[in-house]
Amino acid sequence: MTDDTAGALRSSSTPTSKLGGVDNVGFRLARYFTGRDALVLALIAILGFLAVYPLTMLFYGSLHSTPPGMAGEFNLDGYRSIMTASNVIVLLNTIGISLGKTVPSLLMAVFLAWIIARTDTPYRDKLEVLITLPFFVPPILTAMAWGMLGNPQVGLLNQVWKWATGSTVSPINVYSYGGVIWHQVQYSTPFLFLFIVDIFRAMDPALEESSRMCGASRWRTFRNITLMLMLPALTNSFILSFIRGIENFESPLFFGTPAKITVITTEIYNSINHRATPDYQYATALSFAIMALMFLLVIWQWYVLRGRTFSTVTGKGYAPNVMKLGPWKWVTFGFCVLFFFITVILPIGQLAIGSFFKFFGFYSRDMFTFEHYTAVFSNSEIWRGFWNTMILGLAGATATMFLGSIVAYVSIRTRWRGRRLIDALAWLPWMMPGMVLGIGFLWAFAMLPGPIPIYGTIWALMLAYMALGTPVSVRVMSSAYAQLSYDLEECSRVHGATFFQTLWRILIALAWPSFAVGWVLAFFGIMRELSASILLYSVGSEVLSVVLLRLWSNGQAEQVSVIGLFMMLLVIVFRWAQLRFIKSRISTL
Template identity: 75%
Template sequence: MSISAGEGVNDLVERRPAALSGLGRWLQATAAGRIAALVLLAAILAFLSVYPLSMLLYGSLHSTPPGMAGTFNLDGYRDVITLQSAVTLLNTVGISLAKTIPSVILAVLLAWILARTDTPFRGALEVLITLPFFIPPILTAMAWGMLGNPQVGLLNQLYQWITGSETAPINVYSYGGVVWHMMQYSVPFLFLLIVDAFRAMDPSLEEAATMCGASRLRTFRTVTLQLMLPALTGAAILSFIRGIENFESPLFFGSPAGIRVITTDIYDSINQRSPPQYQYATAVSFVIMALLFLIVLLQRRMLRGRSFQTITGKGYSPSVMKLGAWRWATFAFCVLFFVVTVVLPVGQLIIGSFFKFFGFYQLDMLTLEHYREVFGSSEFWRGFSNTMLLGLVGATLTMLLGATVAYVSVRTKWRGRLLIDSMAWLPWMMPGIVLGVGFLWGFALLPHGIPIYGTIWALLLAYISLGTPLSVRAMSSAYAQLSFDLEECSRVHGASWLQTMRRIVLALAWPSFAVGWVLVFFGIMRELSASVLLYSVGSEVLSVVLLKLWANGNAEQVSVIGLIMMVLVIIFRWVQLKFINSRIGGM
């Protein structure tokens, strides 16, 4: 049930305690309490971010695998400085750039259509366009592996049946396949980041340009895009970083074609070579960290000293452009994007789950055997229960940690809050597979009395670390909108710090908490790169189960599990849109 600020304060006035609670007084009245709280919070964040990073440095200098005695040298870095590693780095940067540029163009077009034009059913289209972002990449990767297989892919079979040709025009096991699959997630990701910037822009700025004789195209290029430069560059940089971090697309479509990128190189160094080359893998991880750091510095330098204010105290009402008959063309364009990115891969999973063999689609091949095999598999149920447990517990703990960090950073003036905030954001610069390598070393070197290595708790800690930046961002935005007068009024009337937090701050910020929780849960369910390094027998999650089945050639069972995961995605997405958003609107 929602609560207003006035109701919360009045209730606290009625229940005014004679003295502060023990913990509330301890945190409010003593510097020692604040220091202890900061130290505890810093210790937790250090273990989740600084510790795996320091273990990367240790592992890059250590000559033997984790837990074994060895010497310290620079052999790992010498192995990185080779022609093959240079080609891998160029592949990584080139592929990420190749998918970022068209993704930005397409996302800007879609955001403009849905935010600034009178295209029909814009609300429903926005939900459909963003859906691919919430689907685990491993599902669409496997689906496109079946759709675009050059031998037995469904799209190639349809083309050959229609034209009578024996050629296969689509081959996803190529550079184009890697870029294409990465774009399916990059476009909705960019759309989510920039669509609100289109909505918030004062249309009078564009109207002024039009009145001065500028065409619509010139106005869009010289006014709209220029004013959106912070949102566009920030989104493009994040998309580029995500492209460098991407694991699923290069693994499924690049590795069979001999295309190497940094993430698959790290994975192969540990899982596909004998003996595993841990030192090289950790050295490469440091290289990718340095590259991402330079990219962030570049973005800050590009925007330094420039002003992009478009929202002022002057009132305005956002307007939409009348497209006339063209609005149905823009509607069809949005629907086409949804069909290609969602309907085709999900349709392939449905078809693949009902036929005896992948690629042979005759009526006499229809069967339900794959469903019986999956539902009778102990490995599937173990992976399902582990995924649900880690998702529910991990999302809750991550949001609680993010809410605490955001409160310290936004709502206090405590010394050390900048350090706390920096440590919380550090995992944002660490790809999942890099963080997995760091934790692999870190858990192996912990004292034997701390049994984390090889357990499900290793996955839980990695998920919390990866999700903390998102939870901090969600809660920081919510806290920044709350007036400090609310807390001061509550405390003046005798409420403890904990009462104020529970009945005022959290009561008003809970919608952001709920939205963040759903997003973190989605992140945990789709995570593969860290999971594949940290799981052990008994702690498999669904993404790992899918990868093992695909590697063993069980594409039909992959389709069944993929459909089950799609149902989970749809359920949680429905909860987010129908329940959370309706409650936010009622606040």
């Protein structure tokens, strides 16, 4: 109902309003309830179902003594069971590994962002694309590739080292603490780079020039001016990376489990999948421990940034300052190429080599074969997983971006009642790791009434992916909307356009580059998601990440190489198409 309709109802004196209590209630609701209220309530209901409901059911499950859907009693046994010495080690492992990968990732991301945004390094635009590419590659693929590259017995890198040096000792062992951290650093660095590089570009170089004119050295200027002005971005990046390290599942599963290194996510996974009787109460209680840790991190960030201002962009125009590196520009160029070679070329090369040999680790001429390609293309389960992934990726990314666009509009472009609650609900899943959200939805779907059969269907995965992707879509569209003038929207509404027509034809049409970027991020987020998928899938709704994990667990590394190679090619094609599309559209503006 529109505001005009509500106004007409308020001014009406028709006698039907006096016919009875029901009619009076209807007219009173019409007086105070408008179309915008309906939209706000609908958004609160949708976001509440995606975030609050699974979180509530997670708490319910931590107090319930039996698995979802079974009769039981309420007690605190789950919380008592996590208070053990072994779980202290698990917690220390989780924090230590996450911190161990966040610090070098952040330092490397800052250095790469400085190279791309502030130096005259050759081919910076192309290097930026290469640096960000590992972010779009599913971690399960690179984990499997490095499991074949750095295997201490038959890993390709160790074999090359032994052949070249005559040594009998393998210098690389990915099944260790170092292996877990090393794998996480590879895709954490481009993730942080995406956050930091634009901060370097937006910063007024006059601030640094003033420091230099006052006699400060380059290092002191960088430390006291540049880094301090970037403190909000750096703390945000640090916390986001630290949270992603805590919620990481692939690296500890592939490299930590063989070395008996357990973190919180693998402990939750093992308590449900690798015990004779799944201990859901223990798993959900441990999940709440993660949530408490996330909350403490957010409080710490608020404390660090409290009472400080970090204005770096003003109304005064400026030109970006590019530092002349002289001969050193080729050193920075080589560093960027080396990063791309290690994080992309090596894993893709391993998958390509592994797909053509009968047994992984035996690379002789008589072992060359195409039988793994035949096995993959004739496997109906793999094709089912591929089509499920494509359907969920295309539909899930589109639905997530539409939801994020509407939420961002209400939060940024309006002063409606409830907008702050909507923004908070949209942000809440960011604090919930995929494994935790998966358990929450496991309880939530199992406890739905019978007429709503979501549990065990592909819709369960769709809703989980939307919940995980909504914070990113909202942040992307919020930044885009903040740059648009309110006059455009008002002009559209004056000419009779509805709310959704204005949103689609004006705001999203003008913010389409951000919408496209958010869609791609959501799509690849679905492709790379494993921790929630492994808990919510059922027979018939498997996605490729689950199929890959199952093949790897069964020792079929060669078929994994074939699938991984095609997934890598798919990532490259999608990334190329996205950049080509955006570039062509920008050139027509």
